[in-house]
Amino acid sequence: MPDVGRYAKGEAKRAEIKDAALAVLERDGEAGASMRVIAKEAGISLAGLMHYFPTRDLLLTELQRDGDAKFEARYRSSDGDIDPGEALAQAMVDKASKPGSGTVYLSLAAAAAVDPSHPAAQYLRGRYEWMRGVIADHVKQRQAAGTVPSHVDAEFAAAGLISAADGIQIQWMSDPSIDMGAHVRRVWERLLA
Secondary structure, eight states, X not given: OOOHHHHHHXXXXXXXXXXXXXXXXXXXXXXXXXXHHHHHHHTSOHHHHHHHOSSHHHHHHHHHHHHHHHHHHHHHHXXXXXXXXXXXXXXXXXXXXXXXXXXXXXXXXXXXHHOTTSTTHHHHHHHHHHHHHHHXXXXXXXXXXXXXXXXXXXXXXXXXXXXXXXXXXXXXHHOTTSOHHHHHHHHHHHHTO
């Protein structure tokens, strides 16, 4: 029989480490978020940290999964009442308010794109597939309701919206004055026209 108490303690420690990593990312940015610094913030030895997260990439991937899981839960609980373009625009506004951790996704996506064995590669492929499906379904539902023209290619609109969000984040990294949320909203409007 598994030791439930030991499992719960391990999960609690993993959560503490992730909280510490987010604090370091916000304070020091991604470049300053080394495993050593995160371990110190979490009050754990580097070896202890590596017991839970053997690499920085695994830890960052878990942070991305957690953020995505919260977003997906909010989206699913809305029964489709949330417009995915507005949801992505709001996600951009949220990222801009947390510049330290807002770059985690971009670094994971870039690393995973060039290295299929990267810890985030399979996860991000699934994430993109899910997002494209949700967005395309939303477009098709709006077409059926008559609020989006029938000539709009739902799959193209889905890929275009995601591309706009990813691309504007890269530009925002070199120019934080860019209003990422407004950009995503405008692109979405154009894609649905």
